[in-house]
Amino acid sequence: MQTEATVGDRALSSAHGGGGLKYSARNQQQAQIGTVTNLLAGGVAGAVSKTCTAPLARLTILFQVQGMHADAVALRNASIWREASRIACEEGFRAFWRGNLVTIAHRLPYSSISFYAYERYKNLLQLVPGFDRHKDYVSADVGVRLVGGGLAGITAASITYPLDLVRTRLAAQTKKIYYRGISHALYSISRDEGIRGLYKGLGPTLLGVGPSIAISFSVYETLRSFWQFERPHDSAVLVSLTCGSLSGIAASTGSDP
DSSP states (O other): OOOHHHHHHHHHHHHHTTHHHHHHHHHHHHHHHHHHHHHHHHHHHHHHHHHHTHHHHHHHHHHHHHHHHOOHHHHHTOOHHHHHHHHHHHTOGGGGGTTHHHHHHHHHHHHHHHHHHHHHHHHHHTTSGGGOTTTOHHHHHHHHHHHHHHHHHHHHHHHHHHHHHHHHHHHHOOSSOOOSSHHHHHHHHHHHHOGGGGGTTHHHHHHHHHHHHHHHHHHHHHHHHHHHHHOTTSOHHHHHHHHHHHHHHHHHHHHOO
């Protein structure tokens, strides 16, 4: 069975002689431009979102490591407002964005790789017999999104993990400063803990990132498709923001431990 693209290519080839080759080359060029656009859009979107939520991200990290540095009384009295007030008074307002530069340095490649890998994995999975879309379109589509998202998250996290480790250690610093910046942290960890030290905690991270990205992508695309089908005239920005927020909540809730 011929696809429309194949018929179109042959029609152009017949009409213009060698024009079919030019048409194919133009298609390849447009695909490459689309790939670069997706990579840049994913990276910039990740960097902007992380910068906007950097204060909450730092508070999250401090609460996660609080049991290592505080007594039972301090833990019982812990609250977001109390910790935020402590940071503002003791470290200054800019401290809410401590480690954000490395967050951006990490998020640009991480988001780009995850978006790109997700599309590639989806295309590959649709060729697998177990994901035959003609048998059960809905379940196959959700399955492709879940597995593709999980694989994309694992791929991106594995490649960019040293920057993620540095980001966490910089954000976890309070009064005592161990690392003065990204390069100093990378050098110090490599010197004191070896190259393998840059991948400390990778296993638990992949266990969390895989399900997190899988849930995020699958919930986002499923909700967006359903919304656009039911209410096709709603604002695309509203749809993206709402579905993105709900998918983020679902992903964080499912993978937080």
